[in-house]
Amino acid sequence: MPAEQSNLCDEIQPWLAAYALGDAEEGAAARAHLAECPRCQHDLQEYRLVAGMLPYSAPEALPRPELRYQLIEAVRAAKKSILIQSPYLVLPEGGVELFAQLVTQGVRIRISTNSLASTDNIPAFAGYSSQRSDLLDAGVEVYEFNPNPAMRDQLAGKYPGLAKHDPVFGLHAKSMVIDDETLFIGTFNLDPRSTNLNTEVGVLIDNRELARQLTESIERDIQPENSWHTTVDFNPDSHVDFGKRFKVWMFRLLPVEPVL
């Protein structure tokens, strides 16, 4: 493959992710390339399966109201388990109480999110960290991503565009599996420098096979070699310098928008 074409493959990765969710409006050149590039066709297949794994998300972009409602209803109806992966997790008002109630009803809730060391968004982390002990007290299991995980090299080799855009490796997935059969995948703000892709898209799907694959992917991320298991007695905040921790402390004095 000529080097030029290989660069194009990398460049259209964010577009492919948007396209996989039916959210790519522009991109005649990208479409033309996709039509004749087996590698990008293959990547598109993967994006369609785990569309929530790669994109950036932003705390200021809230889900559309109806999607948000469906999501909350699906969570409320959980019977066995909820597995969440989100780069910036700040629950909306009442969220911690809802989780506490679900745990009491026997629902196992696991959350995979960025640690202070892996996050690129300190205000959002501050919002999350002010809820963290309540979540842990409620019996929610929390796993925080290690910025230098074992699988980093593996992923970076597979998605070269990712390493290029994201020198600090962190989670950008926004996904959830409920009762091993319902999954939510969502993505928005695919490139922080792009304004025209700043649209949230997300889908709720009932599909055991897709739910199994997404579960597998998140469970790999929360293995001890990829994440810290945060508990009532332990969190990995001390893995960053004082300056970053101080910023978190400052931001905790300010209100933060919920971004579940």
Ligand SMILES: [Zn+2]
């Ligand atoms: Zn290509």
